[in-house]
Amino acid sequence: MAVLLLADVNGGQLATDSVAKTLSAVKSLGEVHVLVAGAGAEAAAAEAAKLDGVSKVLLAGATDYSHGMAEATAALIVGLAPGYAHVAAASTAAAKNVLPRVAALLDVMMITDITAVVDADTFERPIYAGNAIQTVKSSDKIKVFTVRTATFGAVAATGAAAVETISGETAAGLSTWVEDKVAASDRPELTSAKIVVSGGRGVGSEADFALIEKLADKLGAAVGASRAAVDSGFAPNDWQVGQTGKVVAPELYVAVGISGAIQHLAGMKDSKIIVAINKDEEAPIFQVADFGLVADLFTAVPELAEKL
Amino acid sequence: MKVLVPVKRVIDYNVKVRVKADGSGVDLANVKMSMNPFDEIAVEEAIRLKEKGAATEIVVVSVGVKQAQETLRTALAMGADRAILVVAAEDVHTDIEPLAVAKIIAKVAAEEQPGLIITGKQAIDNDMNATGQMVAALLGWAQASFASAVEIAGDAAKVTREVDGGLQTIEVKLPAVITADLRLNEPRYASLPNIMKAKKKELAEKTAADYGVDVSPRLTVVKTAEPAGRAAGIKVGSVDELIGKLKDAGVI
Numbered sequence: 339m340a341v342l343l344l345a346d347v348n349g350g351q352l353a354t355d356s357v358a359k360t361l362s363a364v365k366s367l368g369e370v371h372v373l374v375a376g377a378g379a380e381a382a383a384a385e386a387a388k389l390d391g392v393s394k395v396l397l398a399g400a401t402d403y404s405h406g407m408a409e410a411t412a413a414l415i416v417g418l419a420p421g422y423a424h425v426a427a428a429s430t431a432a433a434k435n436v437l438p439r440v441a442a443l444l445d446v447m448m449i450t451d452i453t454a455v456v457d458a459d460t461f462e463r464p465i466y467a468g469n470a471i472q473t474v475k476s477s478d479k480i481k482v483f484t485v486r487t488a489t490f491g492a493v494a495a496t497g498a499a500a501v502e503t504i505s506g507e508t509a510a511g512l513s514t515w516v517e518d519k520v521a522a523s524d525r526p527e528l529t530s531a532k533i534v535v536s537g538g539r540g541v542g543s544e545a546d547f548a549l550i551e552k553l554a555d556k557l558g559a560a561v562g563a564s565r566a567a568v569d570s571g572f573a574p575n576d577w578q579v580g581q582t583g584k585v586v587a588p589e590l591y592v593a594v595g596i597s598g599a600i601q602h603l604a605g606m607k608d609s610k611i612i613v614a615i616n617k618d619e620e621a622p623i624f625q626v627a628d629f630g631l632v633a634d635l636f637t638a639v640p641e642l643a644e645k646l
Numbered sequence: 647m648k649v650l651v652p653v654k655r656v657i658d659y660n661v662k663v664r665v666k667a668d669g670s671g672v673d674l675a676n677v678k679m680s681m682n683p684f685d686e687i688a689v690e691e692a693i694r695l696k697e698k699g700a701a702t703e704i705v706v707v708s709v710g711v712k713q714a715q716e717t718l719r720t721a722l723a724m725g726a727d728r729a730i731l732v733v734a735a736e737d738v739h740t741d742i743e744p745l746a747v748a749k750i751i752a753k754v755a756a757e758e759q760p761g762l763i764i765t766g767k768q769a770i771d772n773d774m775n776a777t778g779q780m781v782a783a784l785l786g787w788a789q790a791s792f793a794s795a796v797e798i799a800g801d802a803a804k805v806t807r808e809v810d811g812g813l814q815t816i817e818v819k820l821p822a823v824i825t826a827d828l829r830l831n832e833p834r835y836a837s838l839p840n841i842m843k844a845k846k847k848e849l850a851e852k853t854a855a856d857y858g859v860d861v862s863p864r865l866t867v868v869k870t871a872e873p874a875g876r877a878a879g880i881k882v883g884s885v886d887e888l889i890g891k892l893k894d895a896g897v898i
């Protein structure tokens with residue numbers, strides 16, 4: 339039996355990196371069909387068709403499926419699901435919105451944020467903000483799960499799968515899309531960046547967050563933030579790294595003015611090299627840092643940006 | 647409009663979690679337990695809707711062990727009107743899966759007929775992020791997950807959602823399920839007089855069997871392990887030394 343992989347599409351663009359990493363996570367489970375849903379997603383479907391390991395792309399182009407609307411998208415997937423043993427997606431906000439709805443309609447459990455596929459029924463996933471790793475075996479007929487992509491490599495794009503146009507159920511009248519407020523950025527995307535520079539409450543203000551951004555730009559890095567920095571209005575919500583924000587595992591993670599609460603560590607402790615800059619030498623972040631610099635960020639960060 | 651808020655009793659978010667040596671799970675004996683932080687936010691939002699006149703009654707419900715009574719009392723002390731405890735397990739180590747919890751909540755909703763259900767976005771113990779969406783599915787209602795702002799207007803709710811690229815606004819027809827994200831509000835503390843008053847509020851006790859829901863798990867826990875630790879790092883004395891180390895490590 340095959341795997342149905344729901345692709346994340348934003349503004350007509352495929353989230354290629356997350357789909358490519360999810361493909362490498364699920365490739366041992368059988369042939370993979372990628373579902374691209376929403377109006378104006380033809381280019382995204384064509385892009386998905388190139389990814390290795392994809393045997394077919396299903397393009398459901400009705401506007402009901404645009405903007406990741408949960409009710410219609412779930413209805414579409416439930417209609418397709420009987421043909422599959424696994425329904426999967428990258429652990430994005432969009433998939434976490436839709437797939438639990440699918441699971442309940444199929445009367446199966448949701449398996450969120452898997453970090454390893456052990457066999458067709460068995461998966462590993464972190465619980466308690468990553469303080470424990472649970473191995474679970476599902477007895478459900480269809481396994482519905484999301485994949486934490488941070489620790490998987492991306493498959494290459496040398497394929498040429500067929501794109502099949504499909505239609506399906508919708509869920510008229512339950513909800514309507516009003517607007518998306520998505521900031522365009524020239525910086526790399528947080529979850530796929532090789533380097534991430536994050537700022538915390540210690541940065542002190544929205545204006546001073548420019549120090550973090552300048553260092554990030556010097557390194558060609560994405561910018562992240564702690565919850566405290568986001569709550570204080572220094573940084574937008576989609577920069578939050580942690581248990582309830584984004585999970586990242588870049589080559590280099592630089593934490594500036596971040597204390598290292600478990601909820602923050604949950605989102606970055608699998609990074610290859612961790613650097614911490616903090617004026618408190620007792621800050622817990624130093625326990626996970628490969629290189630710790632006890633310093634005032636207002637002198638250390640500009641100096642670092644200048645010398646790089 | 648009646649608002650139903652499911653609240654979960656979980657390990658307090660400040661407690662350092664310990665995995666049991668035999669790999670059978672996490673040690674919850676004699677550990678501080680609290681209301682799931684996202685559920686405090688959900689309760690707070692319901693209270694604010696009532697204060698604004700958009701809600702008339704707030705019913706909180708918890709599924710789990712008998713001790714979840716304390717969690718419900720906390721919600722009553724914050725300002726909820728009435729509580730329902732659904733006992734579905736005896737051992738504090740038994741976690742009822744989101745699918746079973748959702749089935750029970752859906753049954754409670756069928757009885758109570760709320761105009762809105764507000765759940766937390768995720769329980770910080772199992773980190774599943776599923777129950778609210780599942781409740782909406784089972785009831786055939788609209789859902790607005792990861793809410794950071796809620797506005798009730800007539801028979802609809804306008805909800806701002808925290809999504810990966812920023813914010814999304816949608817409008818859902820009521821009745822609906824909303825799941826609360828961190829920035830929806832800052833929950834209040836219960837005052838002492840309100841804690842006293844909460845002791846007299848109604849707390850009904852039911853069982854999963856009363857709702858005819860089978861709570862046996864679909865996922866068997868094969869094992870629970872500690873995550874891989876990180877090797878101890880070093881402190882560097884200057885920015886120059888840091889740059890040197892990063893160059894040696896080949897990351898810049």
Ligand SMILES: Cc1cc2nc3c(=O)[nH]c(=O)nc-3n(C[C@H](O)[C@H](O)[C@H](O)COP(=O)(O)OP(=O)(O)OC[C@H]3O[C@@H](n4cnc5c(N)ncnc54)[C@H](O)[C@@H]3O)c2cc1C
Binds near residue numbers: 541578582598621
């Ligand atoms: C349910 C729940 C979910 C959560 N989810 C997340 C999440 O996803 N992500 C997340 O990050 N947090 C999350 N949190 C919050 C988390 O518990 C912490 O409160 C938060 O991470 C703290 O952010 P911080 O380190 O920036 O702030 P603080 O803990 O206040 O630390 C600020 C640090 O800056 C340092 N500092 C101050 N001034 C300077 C200076 N001039 N130079 C150098 N250093 C300086 C201080 O020494 C301190 O260590 C969550 C909490 C809960 C309850």
Ligand SMILES: Nc1ncnc2c1ncn2[C@@H]1O[C@H](COP(=O)(O)O)[C@@H](O)[C@H]1O
Binds near residue numbers: 742
């Ligand atoms: N046992 C439970 N009792 C009451 N509410 C629950 C229970 N489990 C989950 N919930 C609700 O569902 C939300 C999401 O939980 P979860 O899907 O387990 O991450 C929580 O924030 C609660 O509002």
